[in-house]
Amino acid sequence: MPPRSQRQLRGDAAAIAGAAQEGAAHGSADPAGPDTASPATGAGRTTSGSDAGDSLRILALACADCQACPLAESRRQVVVGRGHPQARLLLVGEAPGAEEDASGRPFVGRSGQLLDRLLAEAGLDRERDLYIANIVKCRPPQNRRPTAAEMAACRPWLDRQLALLDPPLILLAGATALAGLLGIRSGISRLRGQWQTWQGRQLLPLFHPAYLLRNPRRGPGQPIDLTVGDLIAARERLQALTRPDAG
Numbered sequence: 001m002p003p004r005s006q007r008q009l010r011g012d013a014a015a016i017a018g019a020a021q022e023g024a025a026h027g028s029a030d031p032a033g034p035d036t037a038s039p040a041t042g043a044g045r046t047t048s049g050s051d052a053g054d055s056l057r058i059l060a061l062a063c064a065d066c067q068a069c070p071l072a073e074s075r076r077q078v079v080v081g082r083g084h085p086q087a088r089l090l091l092v093g094e095a096p097g098a099e100e101d102a103s104g105r106p107f108v109g110r111s112g113q114l115l116d117r118l119l120a121e122a123g124l125d126r127e128r129d130l131y132i133a134n135i136v137k138c139r140p141p142q143n144r145r146p147t148a149a150e151m152a153a154c155r156p157w158l159d160r161q162l163a164l165l166d167p168p169l170i171l172l173a174g175a176t177a178l179a180g181l182l183g184i185r186s187g188i189s190r191l192r193g194q195w196q197t198w199q200g201r202q203l204l205p206l207f208h209p210a211y212l213l214r215n216p217r218r219g220p221g222q223p224i225d226l227t228v229g230d231l232i233a234a235r236e237r238l239q240a241l242t243r244p245d246a247g
Ligand code: SF4
Pocket: 063, 066, 067, 068, 069, 070, 071, 072, 078, 136, 137, 138, 150, 153, 154, 155, 157
């Protein structure tokens, strides 16, 4: 497929944005319509790298003008996602903070820098191995947690990202990601490190890097070391999926 022009991309973006506003008003799961995410082995994905990149750029253009919840009033810009368009590992966090709101990129502040160090320690490359997104795409005032209504309004955008990326592995960073994607509100400590299965995907809850910044001690059983262990487990599953005999 030839690359789409900027005009075509903007036309596609406007169509998706219109569907998203409609979906937010009526509780639809996906701005593109019904849930198009296939049970994720990754094997059925047919989009090329450039197609996937184009689709994610269209999504970002559409999301940039979203007014589907009150967070639109206070944001500087939406923070849609970043990473490799064909990554098989998606990390979902909570919401943009001040630095993300200013830069338009997720996980670039102190939490993101810590995340980068832990990913590297676990043998994962943020740009090559991951795509990173948040439950809500706009910064909540004073970095408060997003409300249930805001998470519900923003869910169609995450669902569209899931449909485009079709990641077989998902890391859920923090309790809000766990609640926002799976509706589980039991807290992160009870489930972190335990693989979950959802829509054919394997999900691993983790501590959020912001929590790790508040608990910086290292050592066996400390949150940072537990998180590195979780990331190593994710890297091993990723490698198992990409082995030639993985099917
Ligand atoms: S948080 Fe999500 S639903 Fe709310 S305005 Fe931003 S992009 Fe739209």
